[in-house]
Amino acid sequence: MLTLLSKFTEALVLLMLGISFVGYAAFVYPFEKLHEKTNSEVKANQLKYAPNASNA
Numbered sequence: 001m002l003t004l005l006s007k008f009t010e011a012l013v014l015l016m017l018g019i020s021f022v023g024y025a026a027f028v029y030p031f032e033k034l035h036e037k038t039n040s041e042v043k044a045n046q047l048k049y050a051p052n053a054s055n056a
Contacts, residue, residue, distance in 0.1 A: 036042050
């Protein structure tokens, strides 16, 4: 009985982690990338900290 409960708990934890990762990938990450592409402050920082090709 204890082994069954342990396996059930383990499966439940893995299921919850899987759902949270899939939820983040499907619903949060695309909006973060969209915000990054449209934010002028992010673009300014990308230009400021971009490696300079002439220094290579």
